[in-house]
Amino acid sequence: MSLALYVLRRLLSVIPTLFGVTLVSFFLTYTLPGNPAMVKAGPLATPEYLAEVERRMGLDQPMWVQYGRYVSGLFRGDLGESASTGRPVLQDFVQRLPATLELTVASLTLAMLIGIPLGVLSAVHRDTIIDHVGRIVGVAGVAMPTFWTGLLFVFVFFYLIGWAPAPLGRLAPGLAAPPTVTGLYVIDSILAGNWPALRSSIAQLALPSATLAFSVMAPIARMVRATMLEILSSDYITAAWAAGLPRRRVIYGDALRNALIPIVTTLGVVFGFLMAGNAVVETVFSWPGIGNYAVTALLTKDSGPIQSFVLFVAVMYVIVNLIVDLLYAVVDPRIRLS
């Protein structure tokens, strides 16, 4: 199968999945208790007015008509309205997305910076103390509830030894946010040359991103270790040893470079963990992202943001996995054949 044909097939395969995803997220709101028309009309509305609002919102239509309206709204960028902020959900989302993006990127970077070397060392020093420590860290990282890890970090690094700032948002109180370019405070404050804001935003980011990184580091390290073990026992690595190439170059040059390809595939799974973890970590650290927004909406049964968050996460997950698969097919021709 040619690459172009594979890409086309893979792109088409996303359509039924996305269809299913919109069905699930629609179903969630459809069954959500409470009447959104009643929220909109207010507590003093007459039954006639309530019926009028219901008709205007299309709530008197059969289920499949409502689903059609929902999907066509999605294509127009209409995610509904938040009952608690009174604004379109899309607007709230756009405003909060950079906070979530900054946290996600920071955690993923941190997880890879620790997870990849840990995996390599565990494979190279197989069954030594390094390997055992790596395994314990990995097993603990998966078993610790993310919210609890976050609380322990806050307790130790903020409350006991005072290295970290209070877990309250993205900047120390009293500091103004840097002018928005990317929306990521760390980058924006560098661009603006605002050093106090840079210091503060990094300090605020440290604990939440470490918390998330700790929970996703384990799958990365495990995958790196398994792949490295396989590669290190392959013929071309044996040949490289035999040719007397320097150890560092064989491990980090030849072996790790080839191991990185399968590692990319774990990123899809890792992304799912990160999105679920965001909701929890943002709540613990009062981080003003979309996860926090969704949890608040869930507690107040505000259907618009809930539906949009659930849909957003799933669509992102499908897209990330699509990109991972396509990258993989470009790099590894064997995939296209199967």
Next chain:
Amino acid sequence: MTEAAASPVSPAVHSRGAEAWRILRRNPVTLAAITIIVVVSVAAALASLIAPFDPNATDPAVALSPPSPHNWLGTDLYGRDQLSRLMYAARLDLLIPFAATLSALAIGALVGALAGYAGRWVDQIIMRAVESVLAFPALVLAMGLTAALGNSIGNIVLTLAITQIPIYIRLIRGEMLRVREMEYAEAARAVGNPAWRIVLVHLLPNCIPPLIVQATLAMGFALLTMAALSFLGLGIRPPDSEWGEMTAEGVGYMVTDEWWLFVFPGLMIMISVLAFNLVGDGLRDFLDPRMRGVRS
């Protein structure tokens, strides 16, 4: 034939048990993990007999006391004994994931068998649905479902089950595709067995080992998901008590130095999840001889 089959069975079972014990003795980690699960389960089951205090008995005289010989794990604002509360909470923490895993296992195995055996469009539809549900991270889907269905205990079981079902469907379907073409399946078809009988009696039992491994790992994951839900206020709510919910209750006391209120419930979650994961890994080594000696 039954008589002939009956006699060799008991020594086989015996040697299998002996074999399991021999393997366990060489795997102190798995043995320790099993011990933890047994201890926590027994503590939960016998809480009313062995808990040092009534979990709801308040005692202002010892309110917010740190761990001591009197209250091993300290007390909360109302002077309730935390060790006793954790033991009672263990009931929900074990039973809810267990009920969810068991029902997901049953439904997932049947639907997966259907998809794998029937093939064609039935398989297509089921697998597209599976992919759609798996596009939602378990916790995110669980958050949406509990909001939509409500967070009664039954609904939390249902929610956790829904997040797991697709995993079993995929697993069993894969196994089914593999065993369907084997000679014994061919033989069963040749003597005129109906399809449902071939699937239930001949094929499904051969898919059980990987299912057991997956279910053990899923117990830990379901416990984590439920604890996170409850921590966020979307799962178990007071007056019912669960470790994630207890952690949430304890958070406010961090700044006044009453650390034991959030540390111990979280520790219980971690220890239990760890135990389930380690037993799952151990079972995989035991049930799948191909994996023996290979560590991933």
